[in-house]
Each structure stands twice: as structure tokens, then as C-alpha cells.
Amino acid sequence: MKRLIAGVVLGVGLTAMAHGAGDPAAGEQNAAVCAGCHGQGGGKPVMAVYPKLTGLGEKYLFNQLVDIKSGDRSVPEMTGLLSAMSEQDMRDLAAYYNSQDMVVGQANPDLVEQGAALYRGGNMATGVPACAGCHNPKGIGNEPAGYPALGGQNAEYITKQLQAYRAGERATTANAGIMADVASKLTDAEIEAVANYVSGLN
Structure with missing residues (x-):
């Protein structure tokens, strides 16, 4: 019975690792390099043409980081910033920004x-x-x-x-x-x- 329980626990753990869930706490440690453009916590970019990263969706954020790192998505301002990050680093970063609250702006009432x-x-x-x-x-x-x-x-x-x-x-x-x-x-x-x-x- 103990072996069965241990097997189930191990299986669940391996499944979680296989899905590569991000760790927001670990992601926060890598977020300092992003703050220069996206603001502290990713919700207040220094320029309006830069995106808010907060609450966009972990899967979406991770996929964008992968595409930017590989060069499939060209973002000149981010050249080299992701080079040293592993896949798990990027998953953690995505999880961190997804865990932050979006700061909603004010729409132009005429539009x-x-x-x-x-x-x-x-x-x-x-x-x-x-x-x-x-x-x-x-x-x-x-x-x-x-x-x-x-x-x-x-x-x-x-x-x-x-x-x-x-x-x-x-x-x-x-x-x-x-x-x-x-x-x-x-x-x-x-x-x-x-x-x-x-x-x-x-």
C-alpha cells in the first residue's frame, strides 16, 4: 500500500514537472531585468507602446518569451535579454507576471x-x-x-x-x-x- 501511495505521489509530481508549471516566486527573481521597460511588477510600462505584462495568461506569456528568444518574434528592445534564461526560467517569469493584477486604463470616451x-x-x-x-x-x-x-x-x-x-x-x-x-x-x-x-x- 505504501508503495502504491508513493507511486501515485511520484506520478503526480512527474506530471506537474512534465507540464512545466511556472513558479511565480522564482519568476520574480528574474523580473528585475524587465522592470526597466515594463515597470515594477510589469503593470506600468515606461512607454505606452510597451505592453503591460500583468495577467495576460501564463501560457500566452511563456509562448511569447519562447518566440522572442528564438527570434521567431522580433522585439529589438529585448535582444539578448532572454539569452541566459532556461525554459523553466521563462515559465517562472510567465507565472510571475500572470499572477500580478492588471492596472486598467481609461478609454477614450469618443471611441x-x-x-x-x-x-x-x-x-x-x-x-x-x-x-x-x-x-x-x-x-x-x-x-x-x-x-x-x-x-x-x-x-x-x-x-x-x-x-x-x-x-x-x-x-x-x-x-x-x-x-x-x-x-x-x-x-x-x-x-x-x-x-x-x-x-x-x-
């Missing part, structure tokens, strides 16, 4: 109505799906699918990324390919409106 309509209903005339379908009506994302939480993110950052998707600069993964297709159908005005709406979504 809220248009942004809300696009986020919640898309644009049937041009084939743009509702953002809420993947990113949740409340903007909290879909962790199992690796879709990030968007609510509270800087409007300037969302605008920059949608433009990058539209230009084909972020289309290296299946999820990025989905976003590239969606963004290709968005006008500049729609991008501005939905980015502003998202910034105040909570």
Missing part, C-alpha cells in the same frame, strides 16, 4: 461606442469576427487556448500590434496567423477604436 461594437460584434460587412469570441467578453482571454487577456492593455500597444499583424510582421505561429487574417480586414479607424475600448475594459 468607446465604435470600439465596443467591434469588440463584441465584429464587422459582418468586412468579415471581421468579434474579438470577444477568443478574448472573452470581459477581455480576460482564454488561458487553455493561449489567447491573451486584453482588458486594460495600453491602447498604443494594442494599436502597434494590430498594425504589425496587418502588415504580416507577426504571423509566425498558428494563433498569430489567425490574428494576421483578422487585422488584414481592419481599417486604421477600427484599430484605433477597438484598441481604446480594450484599454478601459475590465
Whole structure:
């Protein structure tokens, strides 16, 4: 019986390790290098075009770190910053930032109505799906699918990324390919409106 219990405990432990769950406490130790751009705790970037890292989803954050480290996603400002980090280091970092609360911004009131309509209903005339379908009506994302939480993110950052998707600069993964297709159908005005709406979504 003791062997059976020990086997179960060991099996559960090995399963957890196989999934590579991140340790937020360990991740905090590696977060100092990120604070220069993303702010203490990752929620108050020094520039609005830098993303808030808080609460985006552990899977999404980890996948982005992997892509940036490998060069599949080009972020010149992060060149070399991840070079010494192991896969577990990046999982820990993702877990740390995901455990932090998102600081919600203030949406531009002149763009809220248009942004809300696009986020919640898309644009049937041009084939743009509702953002809420993947990113949740409340903007909290879909962790199992690796879709990030968007609510509270800087409007300037969302605008920059949608433009990058539209230009084909972020289309290296299946999820990025989905976003590239969606963004290709968005006008500049729609991008501005939905980015502003998202910034105040909570």
C-alpha cells in the first residue's frame, strides 16, 4: 500500500514537472531585468507602446518569451535579454507576471461606442469576427487556448500590434496567423477604436 501511495505521489509530481508549471516566486527573481521597460511588477510600462505584462495568461506569456528568444518574434528592445534564461526560467517569469493584477486604463470616451461594437460584434460587412469570441467578453482571454487577456492593455500597444499583424510582421505561429487574417480586414479607424475600448475594459 505504501508503495502504491508513493507511486501515485511520484506520478503526480512527474506530471506537474512534465507540464512545466511556472513558479511565480522564482519568476520574480528574474523580473528585475524587465522592470526597466515594463515597470515594477510589469503593470506600468515606461512607454505606452510597451505592453503591460500583468495577467495576460501564463501560457500566452511563456509562448511569447519562447518566440522572442528564438527570434521567431522580433522585439529589438529585448535582444539578448532572454539569452541566459532556461525554459523553466521563462515559465517562472510567465507565472510571475500572470499572477500580478492588471492596472486598467481609461478609454477614450469618443471611441468607446465604435470600439465596443467591434469588440463584441465584429464587422459582418468586412468579415471581421468579434474579438470577444477568443478574448472573452470581459477581455480576460482564454488561458487553455493561449489567447491573451486584453482588458486594460495600453491602447498604443494594442494599436502597434494590430498594425504589425496587418502588415504580416507577426504571423509566425498558428494563433498569430489567425490574428494576421483578422487585422488584414481592419481599417486604421477600427484599430484605433477597438484598441481604446480594450484599454478601459475590465
